[in-house]
Amino acid sequence: MDIKLDFVPPSLINFISRQLISNGFRLYKKTVASMMSHGEEELSKALGDPLYVRIRESLSLNKMRIFSLLKRTLLKVSKMRQRLQLKRIKAINMQIVPRRWW
Incomplete structure (x- = not known):
């Protein structure tokens, strides 16, 4: 599927991509913090x-x-x-x- 984004300003695309990346990174940090707090010894050793x-x-x-x-x-x-x-x-x-x- 090909979507034409000529009518969308590049600044909006940049903003949305940055928001997605930052939200994904926050979710990753929360997941790692919760896994380390649960006492998973192997995971904490690996990290x-x-x-x-x-x-x-x-x-x-x-x-x-x-x-x-x-x-x-x-x-x-x-x-x-x-x-x-x-x-x-x-x-x-x-x-x-x-x-x-x-």
Whole structure:
């Protein structure tokens, strides 16, 4: 079955796919947490394997990197907005106050 998605904006497709991925990851985390709390010794041993430990560490590091990148981006955006507001104020002042030509 071929579905034409030309009329759907790419931003909407991106948003929906991100929501699906994040909800799936949350479900995975809940499942793993519930299985580990039930006293499943084999599962807890398997998840204590160095491979899974590395995966968990990299996921937490990626979260920290994403948050720091988001923070830097928000700071840049706020600085850009301040500059834009100053330019607008200067432009308004230039229109209101006539220039004197000496």
